[in-house]
Amino acid sequence: MSGESSDTPAVELVDVDKAFYGVKANDQVSFQLARGEVHALLGENGAGKSTLCSILAGLYRPDAGGIFLEGRAVTFKGPKDALQAGIGMVYQHFRLVPNLTVAENFALGHPDVGVRIKQKELYRAAEELGERYGLPIDPSARIWQLSVGEQQRVEILKLLYRDARILILDEPTAVLTPQESKALFKTMRQMAAEGRSVIFVSHKLNEVKQVSDRVTILRDGRVVGEVATRDAEPADLARTMVGRDLELPSRDARTGFGPTVLAVEGLRVQGDRGLEAVCGISFEVRAGEIVGVAGVSGNGQRELAYGLVGLRTPTSGSVALDGVDVTRASVLEHIESGFAYIPQSRLGMGLAPGLTTEENLALKAFRRAPYTKGWRLIAAAFRDEGARQIQQYDIRGVRLGLPIRLLSGGNLQKALVAREVELEPRILIARSPTRGLDVGATQAVRNQILSERDRGAGVLLISEDLDELLALADRILVMYEGEIVGEMPAEEATAERLGLLMAGEREEVSP
Amino acid sequence: MMTRRFIVEPRGLASPRLKLAVPIASVIAALVVGGVFLFITGENPFAVYAKMLDAAFGTGRGFSETLVSATPLILTGVAAAIAFKMLVWNIGGEGQLLMGAVAAAGTAIWLGDGAPAVLLLPAVILAGGIGGAIWAAASAIPRVYLGTNEIITTLMLNFIALNFVNFLIFGSHSPWRDPVVATFPSGRPIAPTARLPEFFNRLDAGIFIAIVIAVAAWYLLEKTRWGFAVRIVGDSSDTARYVGISVPKKILGVFLLSGAAAGFAGGLLVSGPVGALDPRSLDLGIGFTGIIVAALARLNLVAVIPVAILIGALSNAGPSLQAIGVPAATVTMLQGAILIFAVAGEFFVRNRLRRPDRVSEPILEAGEPA
Numbered sequence: 117m118s119g120e121s122s123d124t125p126a127v128e129l130v131d132v133d134k135a136f137y138g139v140k141a142n143d144q145v146s147f148q149l150a151r152g153e154v155h156a157l158l159g160e161n162g163a164g165k166s167t168l169c170s171i172l173a174g175l176y177r178p179d180a181g182g183i184f185l186e187g188r189a190v191t192f193k194g195p196k197d198a199l200q201a202g203i204g205m206v207y208q209h210f211r212l213v214p215n216l217t218v219a220e221n222f223a224l225g226h227p228d229v230g231v232r233i234k235q236k237e238l239y240r241a242a243e244e245l246g247e248r249y250g251l252p253i254d255p256s257a258r259i260w261q262l263s264v265g266e267q268q269r270v271e272i273l274k275l276l277y278r279d280a281r282i283l284i285l286d287e288p289t290a291v292l293t294p295q296e297s298k299a300l301f302k303t304m305r306q307m308a309a310e311g312r313s314v315i316f317v318s319h320k321l322n323e324v325k326q327v328s329d330r331v332t333i334l335r336d337g338r339v340v341g342e343v344a345t346r347d348a349e350p351a352d353l354a355r356t357m358v359g360r361d362l363e364l365p366s367r368d369a370r371t372g373f374g375p376t377v378l379a380v381e382g383l384r385v386q387g388d389r390g391l392e393a394v395c396g397i398s399f400e401v402r403a404g405e406i407v408g409v410a411g412v413s414g415n416g417q418r419e420l421a422y423g424l425v426g427l428r429t430p431t432s433g434s435v436a437l438d439g440v441d442v443t444r445a446s447v448l449e450h451i452e453s454g455f456a457y458i459p460q461s462r463l464g465m466g467l468a469p470g471l472t473t474e475e476n477l478a479l480k481a482f483r484r485a486p487y488t489k490g491w492r493l494i495a496a497a498f499r500d501e502g503a504r505q506i507q508q509y510d511i512r513g514v515r516l517g518l519p520i521r522l523l524s525g526g527n528l529q530k531a532l533v534a535r536e537v538e539l540e541p542r543i544l545i546a547r548s549p550t551r552g553l554d555v556g557a558t559q560a561v562r563n564q565i566l567s568e569r570d571r572g573a574g575v576l577l578i579s580e581d582l583d584e585l586l587a588l589a590d591r592i593l594v595m596y597e598g599e600i601v602g603e604m605p606a607e608e609a610t611a612e613r614l615g616l617l618m619a620g621e622r623e624e625v626s627p
Numbered sequence: 628m629m630t631r632r633f634i635v636e637p638r639g640l641a642s643p644r645l646k647l648a649v650p651i652a653s654v655i656a657a658l659v660v661g662g663v664f665l666f667i668t669g670e671n672p673f674a675v676y677a678k679m680l681d682a683a684f685g686t687g688r689g690f691s692e693t694l695v696s697a698t699p700l701i702l703t704g705v706a707a708a709i710a711f712k713m714l715v716w717n718i719g720g721e722g723q724l725l726m727g728a729v730a731a732a733g734t735a736i737w738l739g740d741g742a743p744a745v746l747l748l749p750a751v752i753l754a755g756g757i758g759g760a761i762w763a764a765a766s767a768i769p770r771v772y773l774g775t776n777e778i779i780t781t782l783m784l785n786f787i788a789l790n791f792v793n794f795l796i797f798g799s800h801s802p803w804r805d806p807v808v809a810t811f812p813s814g815r816p817i818a819p820t821a822r823l824p825e826f827f828n829r830l831d832a833g834i835f836i837a838i839v840i841a842v843a844a845w846y847l848l849e850k851t852r853w854g855f856a857v858r859i860v861g862d863s864s865d866t867a868r869y870v871g872i873s874v875p876k877k878i879l880g881v882f883l884l885s886g887a888a889a890g891f892a893g894g895l896l897v898s899g900p901v902g903a904l905d906p907r908s909l910d911l912g913i914g915f916t917g918i919i920v921a922a923l924a925r926l927n928l929v930a931v932i933p934v935a936i937l938i939g940a941l942s943n944a945g946p947s948l949q950a951i952g953v954p955a956a957t958v959t960m961l962q963g964a965i966l967i968f969a970v971a972g973e974f975f976v977r978n979r980l981r982r983p984d985r986v987s988e989p990i991l992e993a994g995e996p997a
Contacts, residue, residue: 427868448871457869465869468862479859479870488852495850 124187126151126313127172127203127282132181134167141167142178143337149282154304154314156328156345158321158357160580164337165317166208169284172315173205174198196225204280206271208287214260218242218253218270222277245273249303264389265296272303283307284315289323290414301327319357319412321350321619333357354615358582373590374403376439377574378424378543383433385416385423393419395598396433401543401574406565408589408606409578410614416598417578418460421547424576425457426450437542451480454542458549462528469521473514474502477535509534510560526557533564543574550584562588582611596620641976649976650923653968654937660968661961665953675953682947683940689947691828695900697939699724701837702892703917704924704931705844706759710885712848712926713861715878719766719781720889721914722788723759727890729792729803730758731897732904735817736802744820751821752836752894759890760883762788767882771875777882785914792906803904814903823899833895838932840891844884845928857881889914916942919966925973938962 125148134142142164149155157165170176172183174192182189185201192198195205212221219238242255251269259267268288275283285304289297304314304327318324324331324345331348333341333356341356378401387393393416401407411417422428424435426447434443437453445453459466467476478487478498486497499516506514511530513523520531529549536544546565550558565588569575579585585592585606592609594602594617602617662672683693703720710717717723734754738747766780795801797812805815823831848854860867860877867874892913901908920938924930945958 426871446871447868451871459869463863465863465865468859468866470862471858475855479866482855483852491852493850493852493855 123150125149125184126186128184128187129168129171129178130182130184132168132171132178132183134171134176134178140337142171145181145334145337145339147332147339149313149315150330151313152308152311153329154308154316154327156324156331157315157317157334158319158324158331158353159334160319160357163334163357165334166286167337168334169205169286169315169317172198172203172282173284174203175205199275199278199280200227202279202281203284204275204278204282205284206268206275206286206288208290210267210271212259212267212270215258217256217258218262219255221259221270222255222274226278241277242273245276249273249276249306250299251303265292268292268300276307280312282313282315284317286317287319288316289318289320297323319619321353321616321621324353325350350616350619350621351612354619355612358611358615373405374572376400377403377437378576379434379436379439380424381434381436383420383423383435384431385419385428386431387416387419392431393598394423394430397595397598397600398433399593399600399603401576403572403574404569405591406569406575406577406589408585408592409576409595410582410585410592410618411578411580411595412618413580415595415618417547417595419598420595421457421459421545421578424545425455451539454539456536456539456541456544458533458536458544458546460547460551462525462532463521466532467520467528470519472502472517473506473511473520473523473531474498474516476520476531477502477505477538479535480539481535505534505538506531509564526553526560529553529557530560533561537564537568540571541568541573543576544568545576545578547578548580549577550581551579582614585609585614586611594618645976646925649972650925650934650969653923653972654965656968657961657964660964661957664960665957670953675948675951675957678947678951679941679944679958682944688828689943691830693936693940693943694830694834695939696943697936698833698837698899699892699896699913700916700920700935700939700942701834701841701932702888702895703914704920704935705841705917705928706885706888706892706914707918707921708924708926708928708931709844709848709881709888711921713857713878713881715767715770715882715885716778717763717766717781717882717885718778718918719763719784719886719914720892720917721912722781722785723762723886723889724893724896724914725785725788725792725909726762727755727757727759727893728897728901728904728909729788729795729893730761730890731755731894732803732814732817735821735897736815738821740818740820742820747818747821748823748898751817751898752891755894755897756887756891759893760887762890763882763886767879767886770882771879789906789910792904792909796904796906805903813907814901814905816903817897821898822902823895829900831899833899836895837891840888841928841932844888847884848928853880889917892917911942916962919962919969922966922973923969925976938965 127149129145129147132142132145133140145164145168147168157168159165167176171178174195174197177192183192184190190201192201213224219235219242222238222242239255242253246253251273253266253269253273259270262270272283288300292300304316307314316328328345331343331345331353332339333353335357380400381398383394383397384392385394397420399407409417409420419428423430426445426449430443434441436442437455440453442450442453463469468479475498478501481487486494486501488494502516509530511527511534513527520528523531533549544565549565550561553561565575565577577585577589586609589606591603591605592614593600594614596618597620601622658676665672665675682689684690703724706717706720706723731751731754735747735751738750762784765784766777769775769780770777795803796814803815805813823833825831848857856867856872857877857880859870859872860874864874893909896909897904916938920931920935924934941958941961945955948957949955
């Protein structure tokens, strides 16, 4: 170890600001990382965790404030500088070359590797490191042959091969099985024992409790708490992370729900990588009821929605709408039987960015009159219906005939929601429908959802925004790792209670 | 680290004027570059261009030949444009044209002299379209159901088609080969009743058929229910899936239509100016030139028509240059230069250059796909 006094932090951020297009992602952030500690960064999506890490890793330069390495001010011009200084990051999306072997990926960008790669030495180094840190890996395997967990191992070993003193792991457990996570925690502890420092980004409380020495909590770009993990109560952490000490919103108690609209029984749906993402979920939504699904993103919400609307065929279980089984129906059959779906990313799925606003408003209804007569499109119907909906739903900034992508986020979402509610669905499934919207647009979208409920549709509101769930939902389910781990009427829900369940803390079952 | 003096950023929306200016500017830029090249090789560029203009449009004969050249180009241009619009990279127009010609000539020979012209002629032309579509299917089906790369398969199938045609004429005594001339093999001439009558020098009604097909393709894509679904797929296949459109079927449909358009070009050549399955008159790179036409027309199916006439004029002017001692390949070079400038110009349609200010990079938060 160096001769510095032991209380000099390994790295320190002082009053760091970082804004993107005027939005502060990091606001006066100060952060200290001690030598030999595992330091958890806790916060909701968009709290600024990734930005903070990216600044440390040299990917972003702070607008203001300083980075101090072992007490000395440093500036990183890029990730290479940071790595040179001993700071390395494992990103959520790996930076590996799929067609190269593990050893070759080790060599990439390494300053000591000359023109000719000494395969044997690399192999030996990779094997030795893997053994030492409990991350066994075959150095001759090509990256594409490896599982996600193994690829992550390669990323970590690559940093250790560069002898990084500070390792930043950005939500590393998101892609791991519980067993793999356990092994990773062991490795993290070992690295800390050797005097390396580890930053562990997570929003899962149990993991933070398990592995870290200290926790820094971020919210809305600011540091809102820093505690030694052993002194921290999960409930306190959850409350600090989510933000407000929410009082129950005063809400008219709704009791008169109609018959069951959507009945889901033992639903299982696979994730993108073939792992089960929805693991046997059962619930019902009644007419005129808003059922909220809380949960940290990536716990199976996307697959649940896909499974419900026909975008992904469930592996088992059943989905019924008004008593009619639609488990294996196509997307079109779902739409025609009364499903409406507001997906999470408007421009990725949901809208056709290059088509006009009026065309986008007709994206689902174009197969019927008035949009079509036989096989012909009726241009006037697009224009007139478009103009009506644009006015009715207060979609601003539209010029007919121009691509919808020119609209602002709020107006894009208003258009998408307009199209979905125009279908007069039996069940409306919405995923984070107000994420990233301003206050006005948020209100407009929420009002649409409420008026669908009043019309007698069932609503399934899948959201990470607890405020939204508490304000709109009649009943809240909590999803964690593909299962429903809690269910409660909205009156009994609090941010703390939901936050704990979302983080995987099981509640005692009360009768 | 070097500081960049300009930032490239996406344009919100390109004005119609810009969209028109870019192809015109790319033609002019190509002519200027070509002029410099001609000047270096000791020619007077103005004289050469004047000669080309005269050869292409100056006389009735020249103008009719320009339209004769433009006819198949309109169709291979449509073939490329309709596919590229949908992000289907069919560069097999060449092979689809040849197989269209095989089918057309085969139909004419098979039905023979006996069939009445009113039936024979449409059958021959239609066979061209079907032949092209079948050849496209050989790439389209693996692309849609197995995810193969259509750039490679369509390209490779071009060579197979060409060798197949050569085999039919040079390598075997197939029904396509003219049995009369034994010294130098050539395609067997089809019956006069299977051919479009010429009405203006060598020009026949093929030009009108090509224009009708181009306009019909535009109508299909812009004005029909099927075309709307196809445009949704072309804009965002995830969104198309989300609104319940069968993406594979639509891609297959567009791919086959694209092949059919190129096949019609072969059919019209056989029933028109060529009159036989003759490799020397069919293997002229018309399929590839169609890609230039489509690019220059900015994938607009109607704009393909004037652009094809322009490129047809260029091709037609080639041979006349030899008369004044300039290589005919000058024209090929000009076509290549036009394509390069058109593609480069596209960059400025989509992006603009801007002086940097103090706006940071966008947030690279990892988000879910949907």
